[in-house]
Each structure stands twice: as structure tokens, then as C-alpha cells.
């Protein structure tokens with residue numbers, strides 16, 4: 001909706017659009033179950049959690065859509081799809097679907113949608129999910145909202161309300177699709193909480209035989225080079241994060257963030273301006289166009305808390321901000337405001353945490369010793 | 377060989393301000409730039425031009441002012457530029473945008489057949505990454521997204537081999553021309569404009585195409601052709617509680633008071649932190 005957003009700086013009355021009669025047969029909420037090399041992307045489970053909520057509001061079924069090559073490995077995933085809250089799982093297996101490829105997966109997904117007609121289709125905003133979502137939406141000529149941070153149902157007309165930040169730094173917008181079905185949206189990993197897993201929960205499996213032909217699929221996979229996991233920052237799954245923003249002023253000061261992070265064993269995060277200034281790697285950007293994180297503790301140093309940053313980190317359990325400005329937007333949603341200069345507060349925090357942790361370790365060691373002695 | 381590069385002129389988001397009272401975006405005076413991601417696409421096309429002598433046409437759908445962005449592309453070395461502009465195109469979502477761009481690319485292809493079409497990974501204002509896939513589907517071309525490297529390009533045998541960023545690794549794909557390639561960021565760096573190209577860019581006639589030039593079906597363009605609409609714009613909700621201000625006369629006092637409060641409010645945090653550090657200690661810290 002790049003341009004739709006342009007015209008939408010002011011609140012707009014709900015647009016007058018009517019859903020054509022032929023779309024009223026579309027029922028149910030679908031989540032695309034994304035996997036690569038036998039590994040299901042956790043965003044699929046997160047989406048099933050949200051999908052359950054939406055399906056319950058609509059009084060319809062929640063389905064996972066699983067496509068893949070032949071074999072038991074794929075079939076085994078259907079049990080997990082059930083365990084994460086679905087009513088049923090559509091399963092399409094075919095040798096052509098062994099590796100993700102745009103053309104074959106687009107053909108598969110559009111055939112499934114046309115056959116079973118869901119009203120909502122959700123995908124992860126990953127490289128695979130975005131590649132597929134854009135192609136499927138264009139093939140079906142339906143609307144797609146990218147990178148949503150909130151999803152809800154409008155009970156008055158059963159439409160999907162997709163929210164995302166709009167550019168400008170402090171505004172959110174809600175996007176609807178009242179003209180076509182299915183309503184499609186992609187959602188970032190880690191935006192929605194992980195639902196509880198119930199291994200006893202069964203899902204009906206609906207197998208669908210796709211007519212695909214390898215000779216008609218133009219693109220061939222020659223190779224897959226897995227990432228060396230160890231040397232990549234694992235921001236989305238980190239429990240402790242210290243992030244720095246423009247308020248740090250210069251690269252030397254960004255080191256203060258890294259030092260506190262080292263003391264806490266935390267990952268280093270950054271706001272977009274800090275990345276643009278070259279103080280931190282692009283992999284470390286937190287926010288709408290960076291990573292979404294859900295740590296136990298997030299410390300934001302010299303970060304104002306613009307909405308594009310906020311949507312990437314407001315799922316943290318505890319948020320502390322270090323800022324000269326007590327009126328920084330960050331403090332509208334953070335837990336703790338540390339007012340002062342980052343150049344003073346970061347080193348002070350580093351020392352205080354180090355001391356505190358050392359004390360806690362000594363106490364723990366003593367407690368163990370006493371326990372040992374008690375046993376003798 | 378003929379390559380098209382789709383670029384968009386976007387507001388320099390670093391400089392956008394929101395009106396403090398009305399909460400509306402203040403566009404006046406905000407400078408515009410070429411969408412930074414599109415420069416990676418343009419540079420990749422220019423490299424192919426360096427090697428093969430390919431012709432490059434840049435296209436944009438946008439208001440008349442977008443001419444400036446196109447001229448900039450000419451100064452970097454693009455051969456031709458087309459501004460697709462018509463008031464019926466405004467208010468387009470990604471579906472309607474890809475319709476117009478695909479229609480223009482078809483018209484261009486009819487004049488001078490296209491081998492490759494580049495787009496950026498995404499725009500910084502829309503941020504959707506949907507227009508590239510949309511163009512490929514509408515043209516029936518192969519789609520290669522998040523490409524980090526073009527390994528082989530063989531226009532005579534109509535084939536291309538690319539490295540594509542996938543989840544958890546890099547996919548190496550062999551595909552056929554014509555293809556739509558969306559370039560990943562950080563893959564190259566846009567060159568400096570040379571003097572002769574700068575002079576040429578200032579003088580060269582741009583093509584301006586409207587609804588008739590691309591034979592547009594008016595039900596598929598602009599607001600009419602856009603299924604998604606913005607229903608509401610709102611400020612983010614403040615939480616029920618405002619942040620607690622940690623008091624203290626010195627940075628040291630603030631730091632101590634903060635840690636006390638944090639570990640009191642989140643009693644599991646201290647233990648979790650210790651355990652986390654123990655685990656890291658075993659693995660060796662990776663920073």
C-alpha cells in the first residue's frame with residue numbers, strides 16, 4: 001500500500017466497499033506452514049496462535065497449510081500443526097515441492113485457495129513468506145498487507161483489520177480489504193506470542209493431490225549453502241538486549257553499549273540511524289525494517305522510541321530507557337526511565353551490574369557450600 | 377541485451393516530521409531520494425552493462441517531480457528513462473502499482489525486448505517487498521527474490537544462475553530469461569556519476585507515459601484498482617502505566633536504584649541472567 005499510505009495521513013472514514021456476493025462463500029482462517037530443510041519456521045506457530053483467536057472471533061475453523069516433498073518427514077509436521085491449535089491441516093505433497101521455489105509453491109497455494117476458499121490467509125514476513133505472498137496475491141488478484149504488527153476482526157462485517165506502522169515515525173494505520181477474498185497478510189517473526197503447545201490436540205488432515213509437473217517448473221535449485229549459525233547474531237531469540245541509538249552521538253560511544261552487553265551476555269541491538277551511521281551491523285537493527293525481538297530485558301540507550309522502533313521491541317518483558325529527555329516517546333511504553341547522559345549512565349550501569357552479578361555469584365557459591373556441608 | 381530497472385522516488389524518511397498537534401505527516405520541504413534499495417538494483421544492472429554493453433532503461437511510476445530521480449539514474453549511467461505518470465494512477469496499493477509497471481514493461485518490451493527486470497528488495501516508504509513479485513506474476517516471468525549475487529548470465533542461451541537469500545542459508549538457483557530479479561541490499565555500492573553522464577542526464581529527453589501509452593485498464597489502476605484501503609490512522613497506544621522515573625543524584629546512584637527496582641519487580645530476572653551467563657561461559661562469549 002505504498003501510495004495508499006501517502007494519501008492517508010488523516011483519519012479516514014471507513015471506506016464504502018461491498019464484498020461481492022461470490023466472495024461470501026469464502027470461510028476459514030489459514031496459516032501457511034513454512035519449512036526449510038525439515039525445520040518449521042517458528043513464525044508459523046506464532047501465526048497459528050493469532051489465527052486461533054481470529055477464527056474463534058469469526059466462528060470458523062483454523063487450518064494450517066503444509067506443502068512439501070514426498071515422505072514421512074513432512075507428514076510428521078501435521079501433528080505439530082494440530083498441537084499448535086488448528087482444527088485441520090491441508091497437506092499437499094509432491095516431489096516438485098521438495099525445495100521451496102516460487103513457481104511451484106505459487107501454483108500449489110493458488111490451487112488450494114481456489115479449491116477450499118479461505119477468507120483469511122496469513123504468512124510469515126520471511127524471505128520465503130514474502131516471496132510467496134506477493135505472487136499468490138497477484139495471481140488471485142487479491143489484497144495483501146505486508147509486515148503487520150496487529151491483526152483483528154471487525155465484528156460488524158467480518159473483515160480482517162491489519163495494522164502496521166505508517167511512515168512518519170509515530171503513526172499506525174489499519175488496512176482493510178473489503179473488495180476481494182482471501183484477505184492476505186504477512187506478519188514478522190516474534191511479533192505475535194508463541195501459543196501453548198498441546199501435543200494431545202489432534203488436527204484433521206486433508207490431503208490434496210496437486211497436479212504438478214517438474215518439466216513445467218523453469219527454475220531449478222542447484223545448491224543450498226546453510227548459514228554458519230555461530231557467527232550470526234541471534235537477536236530475535238535473545239533474552240537480553242542492549243540497544244543503542246542516535247543519542248550515542250559517535251562510534252566510540254556505541255562501544256559503551258557493547259561493553260554493557262558483554263557484562264550481561266546480551267546481544268547488541270541498534271536503531272536505524274545507528275545502523276545508517278555505521279555504528280552497528282544491519283543485522284542488528286531492531287524495528288519495523290529490522291528485527292522483531294522479545295527479550296526478558298531490553299535496554300534502549302539514546303533511542304527516542306519512534307513507532308518503527310517500538311513495534312520491533314515492545315514485546316519485551318522489561319524495558320528500560322536511557323535518555324536525556326524525560327519526554328521521549330519511549331517512556332510512553334517503557335517500564336523504567338533513566339534520565340541522564342548515555343556517556344555517564346552506560347558505564348555506571350555496567351559497573352553496577354558487574355558488581356551485582358559478582359555478589360550474586362559469591363552468594364550462590366556460599367549457599368552451595370553450605371548445602372554441601374549440611375549434607376556431610 | 378536490454379535491462380529494465382524499476383525505481384521509486386521516496387521521501388527521505390530520516391527527515392520526515394510529524395505535526396505535533398494534528399498528528400499528520402508534514403511533507404512540505406521533506407527532501408526526496410531514490411529508494412536506497414533500488415540503487416543496489418541499478419548498480420547491478422550497470423555492472424552487467426560494463427561487461428556486456430547492455431542497454432538500461434529505468435522506469436518509475438510517480439508524480440511529475442519523480443523526473444529528478446530518473447535524471448539521477450541517467451547520471452549514474454542508465455541509457456533511457458520513462459516516467460509513468462497520470463493522475464488516475466495515484467492512490468495505488470501494490471496490486472495496482474504492479475499492474476501499471478507491468479503494463480509499461482510490456483509496452484517497453486514491444487519496442488525493445490527485455491531480458492532482465494530489476495527491482496529493489498523493498499521501498500522504505502511502503503516497505504512491502506510485493507511489487508517485484510507482482511510484476512513477475514503479471515508478466516509470467518520467473519521471479520528471483522532477495523538475490524545477493526548473479527553468478528552466471530548467458531543471454532544467448534537465455535539462462536541465469538543466482539544466489540538467493542533464503543531462511544537459514546543461500547539457495548543457488550538456475551533459471552531462464554526473461555526474469556524479474558529483486559536485489560538484496562549490501563551487495564554492491566552505487567558508483568559515482570561521471571561528468572559525461574551528468575551532462576547527458578541534464579539534457580536528455582525523458583519519456584512520459586500516461587494511461588494511453590500503456591493501454592491501461594482503468595479499473596485496475598489507482599484507488600479503483602486497489603483492494604486494500606487505509607481504514608484508520610492512529611497514534612500508538614500509551615501503556616496504562618508510564619515509565620517509572622528512577623531517581624538518583626549521580627549516575628551511579630541511578631544505576632544502583634534501577635537494578636534494585638528491576639530485580640524486585642521481575643524476581644526471576646536475576647537468576648535468569650546468572651544462568652544465561654553461566655551457559656555463555658561454557659560456550660565462550662561470541663561477541
Ligand SMILES: Cc1cc2nc3c(=O)[nH]c(=O)nc-3n(C[C@H](O)[C@H](O)[C@H](O)COP(=O)(O)OP(=O)(O)OC[C@H]3O[C@@H](n4cnc5c(N)ncnc54)[C@H](O)[C@@H]3O)c2cc1C
Pocket residue numbers: 167168169244245246247248249270271272273274285286287288289290291301302303304305306307308309312322323324325328340341342343389390500501502503
Ligand atoms: C519506513 C520506515 C521504517 C523504519 N524502520 C525502522 C526500524 O526498523 N528501526 C528503527 O529503529 N527505526 C526505524 N525507522 C526510523 C524511525 O522512524 C526513527 O527515525 C528512529 O527509530 C529514530 O532512531 P533513534 O531513536 O536512534 O534516533 P532519534 O529519534 O534521533 O533519538 C535519539 C534520542 O537520543 C536522546 N539523546 C541524545 N543525546 C543523548 C545523550 N547524550 N544521552 C542520552 N540520550 C540522548 C534524544 O533525546 C533522543 O530521544 C524507520 C522509519 C521509516 C520511515
Ligand SMILES: Nc1ncnc2c1ncn2[C@@H]1O[C@H](COP(=O)(O)O)[C@@H](O)[C@H]1O
Pocket residue numbers: 002382383384411413414435436437438470473477494495496497498499500502503504505506507508
Ligand atoms: N511506483 C514505483 N515505480 C517504480 N518502481 C517501483 C514503484 N514502487 C515499487 N517499485 C519497485 O518495487 C520494489 C519493491 O517495492 P515495495 O513493494 O513497495 O516494497 C522497489 O524497490 C522498486 O524497485
